[in-house]
Amino acid sequence: MIVFDLLCADGHRFEGWFASAADFASQNERHLVACPTCSSVAVERIPSATRTNLGAEPPTPQPEPGQPQKTPDMEGKDPFAIAQILYSRMLDELLTKSEDVGKQFPEEARRIHYNEAPARAIRGQATQEEHDELVDEGIPVARLPLPPSGKLN
Numbered sequence: 001m002i003v004f005d006l007l008c009a010d011g012h013r014f015e016g017w018f019a020s021a022a023d024f025a026s027q028n029e030r031h032l033v034a035c036p037t038c039s040s041v042a043v044e045r046i047p048s049a050t051r052t053n054l055g056a057e058p059p060t061p062q063p064e065p066g067q068p069q070k071t072p073d074m075e076g077k078d079p080f081a082i083a084q085i086l087y088s089r090m091l092d093e094l095l096t097k098s099e100d101v102g103k104q105f106p107e108e109a110r111r112i113h114y115n116e117a118p119a120r121a122i123r124g125q126a127t128q129e130e131h132d133e134l135v136d137e138g139i140p141v142a143r144l145p146l147p148p149s150g151k152l153n
């Protein structure tokens with residue numbers, strides 16, 4: 001047996017069980033397949049959603065790697081609000097996974113870059129000048145637009 005997702009002319013979606021695709025075609029031709037909601041016999045198969053009843057669950061669609069996963073707190077929010085949720089989530093992750101080295105940041109970033117300190121994620125403060133020097137030396141640093149009185153302090 002195969003279950004097909006079916007759609008009637010009025011847009012009702014329902015499932016029907018058939019021996020095969022040919023069985024469905026033949027029953028549908030003879031108008032034996034009717035919508036359970038409105039009894040319409042103008043029924044068509046939705047091609048992409050067929051599956052067989054072998055007891056196996058249909059595979060759950062996995063979110064694309066790199067795609068931020070939608071969570072219930074994003075439901076109904078506008079894109080700007082969603083961006084803010086994602087941003088604060090990213091900050092939280094950054095804050096929990098990095099070591100706060102405070103004002104030692106430029107020095108520590110340099111030591112890690114030159115393999116004088118264990119490689120790890122660090123965060124801290126750097127002046128504009130210190131930041132520019134790190135960039136000039138080819139040390140990968142990223143700046144976060146946090147206010148000076150933000151969580152980092």
Ligand SMILES: [Zn+2]
Nearest residue numbers: 008012035038
């Ligand atoms: Zn219908």
